Amino acid sequence: MVRVDGVDAPETLIQVRNLDKRYQRGSEEIHVLQGLNLDVTPGEFVAFMGPSGSGKTTLLNLLGGLDVPTSGSITVAGDELTRMSAAKLTRWRARHVGFIFQMYNLLPVLTAFGNVELPLLLTKLNRAQRRRQVETALALVGLADRMDHYPRQLSGGQEQRVAIARAIVADPSFLLCDEPTGDLDRASAEEILDLLTALAKEHGKTILMVTHDPRAAARADHILHLDKGVLVETAGEGARP
């Protein structure tokens, strides 16, 4: 279930209340988010749409603990993000959030295996356990045979699949995707969307995705539009009752 009206939903994974975010650009104050509310229960696939500058990425950054709101609260799995120190927020992010970027953002000096292993270096898993998890994640995205390849040896679609493997390898509470198909051709974009859909439908992953692409958004269970700093819901193709 996804709600944007500020009414508490049962068993929410993510609860956002009265979220405000203002930027100072020179002498001008930009009020990006204005009292935004959001409730997301586990396993939902949510797409955020809106024109450029509407605050989609800002919202994603706030939900991922990369930025702090001007006011309001964000609670994820019972943890109130706005009360956490920067160090605690970093540890929280490692445990709860998987990030997928438009430009993949893989480390070019590491192989696919090395890139996917990165989040696991922060855990107490030993080398063998890390290897097993990385191999599982890469197999899940269909790249078991490419684990020794460097990013420059992979296509855009394959790079994004490695990025998805990196995002899911530590089994985070939810995935944040910022334009995950924005840099891909249609076929590759479809592959990535198939993968994200499978992660949501078959593996119960909660996915929050920012996109400009209506076809990508249509794969989500819920499509939320950012309008004047607040969210408005419209149903997606895969919408659940």
Next chain:
Amino acid sequence: MKYLGLVLANLRRKKTRTLLTVGSFAVALFLFGLLAAIHFAFYQGIEVAGVDRLVVINRVSIIQPLPVSYRERLLQMAGVQAVTSANWFGGVYQDERNFFPQFAVDHETYRDMFPEFVIPDQEWAAFSSDREGCVVGAALAQRYGWKLGDRIPIRGTIFPGIWEFNVRAIYRGSRPGDDEGQFWFRRDYLEERAPQWIKGLVGWYTVRVADADTAAAVARAIDDRFANSPFETKTEPERAFAASFAKQMGNIQALILIIGGVVFFTLLLVTGNTQALAVRERTTELAVLKTVGFSDHLTLLLVLAESTLVALVGGVAGILAAKLVTPGLTQALPGFTVYLPTADLLMGVALALAVGVAAGILPAVSAMRLRVVDALRRV
């Protein structure tokens, strides 16, 4: 250790740049090693001087002699345990360039005074029973290919004529850096052939005191004892004597410090700039690391680890290379024992690490302070 792969991968990113930086450290530390070894060569007398030994010279100058009769008078003084003497010979072996110090020594007392020079009893006995015998240091013997029984001609400069000596003993230093480049022969041989003006005179005395704590008092007593005589004395602890002797060659230490300081400061600037560039180039990657949960401090340590590892590898390579070439320098610089002490070797590695950390600290702090949101927005 689990982050080592990430550190190494980043260093492999620009192999040429990393190799050049490692090379800079290697060259700087090689130079440091050579300077430290040369410093040791000049100041080795100070390093290895005995704390319980005093050197008694003529108050006017070391080139002015002292009467041989002072030996008995010194031995009678309170706190004096043993006395030996030596003369500077200043001869030339084959060619002027073949410099090494030659001393005419009191063969009955010299060996006991300097136990750090190890000589087999049998060889010392052979030297003591041959008026034309000589004792040579192991390095000196190696340089000229001398062996026991060889006859060595030395052309006298202060004491004219060709003097021939039989190699009867070869001594070795018991500590690293002991001077194995000296040539000793019997003073009675010098006394026999030397001109009249030097007969009955020695170059200097070396005195062992019974208690090292009383060395200064004994030195004062010796100088007081011979005050207002035709041969007034100047007595110093062996260490002070060696230091003042080294100072006559100029302030080598200051020169070495200046050269070393300039080299390390330049290295710091070059490495710091390289590291800053390396960090600037991968701002987005650092932001991604932080996004997936790498803490600010871990990011700082990873960047510091890169510059420190480069410094360590280059520094160790350079200082070991210096260590390898110093024996060759001893051979090439007659009269000097060029030796790189372990303490200087370790100090070199520590200096390299310090420069590595200093060069990496600013880029590491900027990586630590990097705001993920700002860095990702730049993409």
